[in-house]
Amino acid sequence: MEIEVTEPGEHAATSSARHRVGRRAFLGAGAGGAALSLLPFLSGRAAASATTDESTTTAATTPPQRPTADDVALPGVVQQVEVTATALYGEAIAIGGWSDEQAVVVTFIRDAHRAYAQSLSGMLGRSAPNNMSQELFDGLRSDFVGDVAGVLAAAQAFESSAVATHGDVIAKLQGTDGAALLASIQIAEARFCTALADLAGDTDPVTLLVDEEAESLVGRG
Amino acid sequence: MNNELPNDTTVASLDRRGLLRIGGLTAVSAVVVAACGKTEAGTVGRVGEGGQTPVLADAIVNDGVLLRTMAGIETSIAAAYGHILDGGFLSKASATLPDLGDQSELIAIFQAHHVVAAETFNALAVEAGAEPWLCGNTRLDDAYITPIFERIEQGIPATDTTLKIEPSDDPTRDYVNLVHTLESMAASSCQALVPVVTSAAIRFTSMQIGVRSARQAALIALRIFPGGYVAGVGESVVAETDATTTTAAEGAAPAATAIPLPFALPARFGLLSPTTFIGGAGDENGVRLKFNFETPSLNSLAYPFYSCP
Numbered sequence: 001m002e003i004e005v006t007e008p009g010e011h012a013a014t015s016s017a018r019h020r021v022g023r024r025a026f027l028g029a030g031a032g033g034a035a036l037s038l039l040p041f042l043s044g045r046a047a048a049s050a051t052t053d054e055s056t057t058t059a060a061t062t063p064p065q066r067p068t069a070d071d072v073a074l075p076g077v078v079q080q081v082e083v084t085a086t087a088l089y090g091e092a093i094a095i096g097g098w099s100d101e102q103a104v105v106v107t108f109i110r111d112a113h114r115a116y117a118q119s120l121s122g123m124l125g126r127s128a129p130n131n132m133s134q135e136l137f138d139g140l141r142s143d144f145v146g147d148v149a150g151v152l153a154a155a156q157a158f159e160s161s162a163v164a165t166h167g168d169v170i171a172k173l174q175g176t177d178g179a180a181l182l183a184s185i186q187i188a189e190a191r192f193c194t195a196l197a198d199l200a201g202d203t204d205p206v207t208l209l210v211d212e213e214a215e216s217l218v219g220r221g
Numbered sequence: 222m223n224n225e226l227p228n229d230t231t232v233a234s235l236d237r238r239g240l241l242r243i244g245g246l247t248a249v250s251a252v253v254v255a256a257c258g259k260t261e262a263g264t265v266g267r268v269g270e271g272g273q274t275p276v277l278a279d280a281i282v283n284d285g286v287l288l289r290t291m292a293g294i295e296t297s298i299a300a301a302y303g304h305i306l307d308g309g310f311l312s313k314a315s316a317t318l319p320d321l322g323d324q325s326e327l328i329a330i331f332q333a334h335h336v337v338a339a340e341t342f343n344a345l346a347v348e349a350g351a352e353p354w355l356c357g358n359t360r361l362d363d364a365y366i367t368p369i370f371e372r373i374e375q376g377i378p379a380t381d382t383t384l385k386i387e388p389s390d391d392p393t394r395d396y397v398n399l400v401h402t403l404e405s406m407a408a409s410s411c412q413a414l415v416p417v418v419t420s421a422a423i424r425f426t427s428m429q430i431g432v433r434s435a436r437q438a439a440l441i442a443l444r445i446f447p448g449g450y451v452a453g454v455g456e457s458v459v460a461e462t463d464a465t466t467t468t469a470a471e472g473a474a475p476a477a478t479a480i481p482l483p484f485a486l487p488a489r490f491g492l493l494s495p496t497t498f499i500g501g502a503g504d505e506n507g508v509r510l511k512f513n514f515e516t517p518s519l520n521s522l523a524y525p526f527y528s529c530p
Binding site for chain 2 (some may be wrong): 023062063101104105106111112115116119164167169170172173174176177179180183184185186187188190191192193194195198199207208209210
């Protein structure tokens with residue numbers, strides 16, 4: 001049960017006079033309290049400043065994850081190479097004359113290049129060119145529409161160029177996301193060289209393992 | 222019967238002064254009781270100074286540690302190939318893979334690559350301010366490669382609860398599969414290094430080595446399984462995939478674990494997933510030795526406080 005006191009008692013006046021807190025005292029207590037309550041915060045700020053210095057030191061040696069402003073151009077070139085590859089393999093498949101086994105492998109490689117172009121597009125966002133290099137396509141198209149043996153040889157050389165291109169770009173990229181994506185593409189395209197050489201009937205380890213890599217396509221178109 | 226309490230019962234009033242008195246008496250009593258208690262307790266203190274508690278070194282992962290680790294892995298692979306070549310296992314015919322042929326020359330080429338790769342990683346490690354790692358990766362050797370060698374060549378002796386496991390029924394098949402596994406793992410490890418090192422130059426060199434290992438993996442896959450280019454495409458490929466599965470006759474011992482055939486192009490992107498090795502003779506239940514080879518992680522890194530055994 002609550003008892004509500006509506007009227008002050010007889011000692012109320014004395015008591016209130018004894019315990020009255022003046023405005024000055026109240027303000028003083030408030031300022032003191034505020035200072036006390038800010039103490040941990042201020043000390044925290046000091047500690048945070050020290051941490052910031054430390055993390056700056058770390059940041060100087062830790063590479064960025066996302067592509068930097070300088071990183072956008074080179075993966076853009078790689079994406080154009082991948083779109084061009086998709087178009088070239090599309091031309092090659094269209095000429096026909098492939099055995100079932102060859103058709104499966106070449107179609108797999110064409111689709112893989114399309115997947116690479118799409119994944120690079122996803123990473124670059126609106127900066128992605130999303131179109132092929134017309135100059136590169138025109139320069140290589142005739143090799144991809146000849147006889148099957150010729151197309152396999154041209155495809156093998158192209159894959160080796162693509163591997164060199166990825167290596168070239170990985171050596172320049174700062175962001176680790178882009179480098180990791182290109183590395184996973186490069187490893188797969190390296191295998192394409194060996195598979196295509198084997199598919200063409202090559203048995204020499206020097207050719208199958210591509211002892212001499214082709215030149216990078218960076219700067220070509 | 223009247224249960225009413227008399228209204229005039231005098232209840233002893235407990236005023237503030239009385240309460241203080243009781244509190245004071247309680248405190249004094251507690252002090253007196255405590256003073257009368259036993260004052261000697263505990264064991265006799267030790268005389269002298271004990272040894273310092275050992276402090277473990279910080280396991281910092283940096284470029285040097287990662288590069289030393291890669292050097293160790295490449296050295297382990299080269300040493301494993303040396304063991305396989307010295308034993309002449311690859312020049313013997315394989316009952317499971319009759320068309321395999323002698324792969325010794327090819328594996329010698331692979332071995333040379335891994336020797337050079339180890340030197341390259343060590344050179345980079347020194348540039349990064351670390352000591353070179355001149356032996357195999359101890360974790361890879363002790364937990365994976367050596368047990369595989371023992372299982373293939375010697376089998377496992379019987380114990381109180383298990384029967385003896387015979388040496389491998391086809392060492393040539395197992396070793397050529399091991400080569401494929403190690404090449405795949407080497408390629409994956411180089412790829413996995415890319416996002417964790419700080420320098421673009423290290424990434425480039427690591428991938429040059431990884432590219433070669435990936436090609437070696439693809440080539441040995443095609444030697445093991447000619448025409449096995451792409452996983453899961455085409456009926457003929459699926460049918461041949463089961464080539465190494467042995468079906469047990471009725472009443473006979475259980476069929477041994479199937480050994481999957483490798484593919485030259487296992488996926489569209491470079492894989493970082495574990496590469497599975499299955500080999501050796503089956504145990505009493507037909508279960509062969511199975512290991513998942515993974516890219517190096519915290520328990521297999523060559524930290525600065527480790528040295529070659």
